[in-house]
Amino acid sequence: MSRFEVLILGNSSATPMYGRHPTSQVVNYNEQLFLIDCGEGTQMQLFRYGIRSNRINHIFISHLHGDHYLGLVGLLSSQHLMGRNSSLHLYGPPPLQEILDLQFKYSDTRLRYELIFHPTNPNAAEVILNLPMLRVTSFPLQHRVDCTGFRFDEGERSAPLNLQKVEELSIPAPYLKLLKKGIDYVSADGTVYPASEFTFPPPSSRSYAFCSDTKVWDGYLEAIRDVHLLYHEATFLHDMEDRAVETFHTTAFQAATIAKKVNARQLLLGHYSARYKDLDPFLHEARSVFDNTLLSEQGKWFLV
Numbered sequence: 001m002s003r004f005e006v007l008i009l010g011n012s013s014a015t016p017m018y019g020r021h022p023t024s025q026v027v028n029y030n031e032q033l034f035l036i037d038c039g040e041g042t043q044m045q046l047f048r049y050g051i052r053s054n055r056i057n058h059i060f061i062s063h064l065h066g067d068h069y070l071g072l073v074g075l076l077s078s079q080h081l082m083g084r085n086s087s088l089h090l091y092g093p094p095p096l097q098e099i100l101d102l103q104f105k106y107s108d109t110r111l112r113y114e115l116i117f118h119p120t121n122p123n124a125a126e127v128i129l130n131l132p133m134l135r136v137t138s139f140p141l142q143h144r145v146d147c148t149g150f151r152f153d154e155g156e157r158s159a160p161l162n163l164q165k166v167e168e169l170s171i172p173a174p175y176l177k178l179l180k181k182g183i184d185y186v187s188a189d190g191t192v193y194p195a196s197e198f199t200f201p202p203p204s205s206r207s208y209a210f211c212s213d214t215k216v217w218d219g220y221l222e223a224i225r226d227v228h229l230l231y232h233e234a235t236f237l238h239d240m241e242d243r244a245v246e247t248f249h250t251t252a253f254q255a256a257t258i259a260k261k262v263n264a265r266q267l268l269l270g271h272y273s274a275r276y277k278d279l280d281p282f283l284h285e286a287r288s289v290f291d292n293t294l295l296s297e298q299g300k301w302f303l304v
Helices: 042-048 072-081 095-106 163-169 173-180 238-247 252-261 280-287
Strands: 004-010 024-029 032-038 056-060 088-092 115-119 126-131 134-140 148-154 207-211 229-233 266-270 293-295 301-303
Touching: 004 042, 024 042, 024 148, 032 042, 042 072, 056 134, 072 095, 088 126, 095 115, 229 252, 238 252, 252 266, 252 280, 266 280, 280 293
Parallel strands: 032 056, 056 088, 088 115, 207 229, 229 266, 266 293
Antiparallel strands: 004 024, 004 301, 024 032, 126 134, 134 148, 148 207
């Protein structure tokens, strides 16, 4: 099976605490690596978990609160110092371009590689990256500053071969890829054999959605509907719902309610407030609403 998984580099909100780092994740789709958010210490976390940062060609920044992007300048600068020469695509709020220009201006840094900036739209969902087998969409969230989430959707997957049928007819190897794409096989005598006779139904395409800082809001529910793995911030437990509303954040109970409402297959909690050392109550609270819930853990890969 092709790889589609998420590595948690950091899962803390606001400040590093109890060994938890600010928000950052790596998405691995068939050995293509994508970085989501880049909180303080991200490049150290990449090194700790064996991820070569020069393999990352696309970085997505949800918003301009420090715990989601203050590691970015350091990471970009390190790529420069390590001799990167391939282009790097950066997606984020429009003011991020000005921040980077100012940082590099006063450090007299001229990147040796091309940094291509793509401003995200805080007001509407947009496809921001379209690769042959993966599409990335940004969608608006509701936070104290402009903020977007990101959804990764896999393209249509190939049908697995029925090897027993293939061997019975001794179909030549060059035709096997065509069968998986639904192209019928024509034998030397002109007989047409439907591709469906030699394949099983293709597996369903997978999807991952990253919901960064937001309060509960109907405006992003359609963007994450039917997602396979949903990461959703859960800064507080529900007894602090008033504080969550005040700071434009979400509780574990609310995140689970959203997962249930949008028919997600699995929920991954994160962005825990520094006031909580023990995270088990987050899991118990969320599972009271949505059983298939996990806690994001640093250094752990989660399958999509």
